[in-house]
Amino acid sequence: MSEETPRPVAPGDPGAQAEQVAGERAPTRGDAPRESRTGELVRDLLSGSWLVSLLAIVLALLAGAVLIAVADSDVQEAAQYFLARPGDTFSAIWNAVYAAYEALFRGAIYDFEATSLTRAVRPITESLVFATPLILAGLGLAVGFRAGLLNIGGQGQIILGGIFGAFIGFTFQLPVVLHVVVAVLGAALGGALWAGIAGVLKARTGANEVIVTIMLNNIGLYLVAYLLTTPAFRIPGSPNPISPQISTETAAYPLLLEPPFRLHAGFFLAIAATVVVWWLLDRSTLGFEIRAAGANPHAARTAGISVERVVVLTMIVSGALCGLAGSAQVLGTEHVLTGGVAASYGFDAITVALLGRSRPVGTFLAGLLFGALRAGGVLMQSETSIDIILVVQSIIVLLIAAPPLVRAIFRLPSPGARPRRRASVRTAKEVTA
Structure with missing residues (x-):
């Protein structure tokens, strides 16, 4: 093909002059895409969540x-x-x-003023200990948030998980591996049942899940206080509202390091839960339905998705994860059931889920951060x-x-x-x- 001969420009032709200027300043075809891709990459990095x-x-x-x-x-x-x-x-x-x-x-993180290596590295393990229930509960609340459900009942679900897990831990005598597995599943079941109440009420009656889960928090708090006064949950002859110790040989999470370290296998459970939640939300059919119901319930119904079923299942999954956070307390660190078993993990988990943008990996990293803040705050009090x-x-x-x-x-x-x-x-x- 022959190149097009440029049209001569007349001195009094302004349109032709404009056309010539445009042709001289037009970018080449190879440069434009490169500039566009670079600019889009920078904008994506700067505008990312x-x-x-x-x-x-x-x-x-x-x-x-x-x-x-x-x-x-x-x-x-x-x-x-x-x-x-x-x-x-x-x-x-x-x-x-x-x-x-x-x-x-x-x-x-690391105490460089410590007199021994054990004391120097113990802070990072304590951060992981505090992060474990935060990650598990944060994942549970994040699943609810992705479905458009404001599950504020993490506190109560952690308490119920602790009740179920502790009861199995100090009541039954089972083989080593089986006992801890049953206790962990019992804790997940306790949290799932407690959150399932809010899910069923939301699906069947349209009850506001925020109000229901907050009320269930109070019920759970008073329930554990009552149970610790009953013979089944109280040490015989003890005036303190505290349960018998679980069987540390069979029902407790194994320690990953020797004492005085408290880091236990529950942290591995938190990692596994992060992977499972990622697969559930991003790779499974139920996860697609959860995201669709959370984005637009009316459109989800039009597409044939049972939003009521999704609400109930989402709350059950959310509560089960919060129940696992309760197991990290009673089976991992405390080994007994007390009225403060949930501490403030249920409410802090809301912050963790928000900071993690309700994404599994983000929630995991946010849990590590808040675990570090909890662990470091103990020494920070001296300053x-x-x-x-x-x-x-x-x-x-x-x-x-x-x-x-x-x-x-x-x-x-x-x-x-x-x-x-x-x-x-x-x-x-x-x-x-």
């Missing part, structure tokens, strides 16, 4: 640093003569913040108030719930946004101007 979550954590730590500095007595004293010697104030701020977060690191950790967690929740705020602070593009393209071709009017 993982980056928003990471920046939310950074902002929360910065806010915590401000509170640490304001509450520190040395900073307050140095601030009184700030105009005379401002360097003293900044030095005091740095020392206060550094000491607090250094203590958090030493309590959560500042433990309430700082609670403030950091609360700010993370606030920022995760408002992604546009994080994007506005860091000037990140919104998902799906496209930048304005510069005009590569000048109009005829601009040429003739």
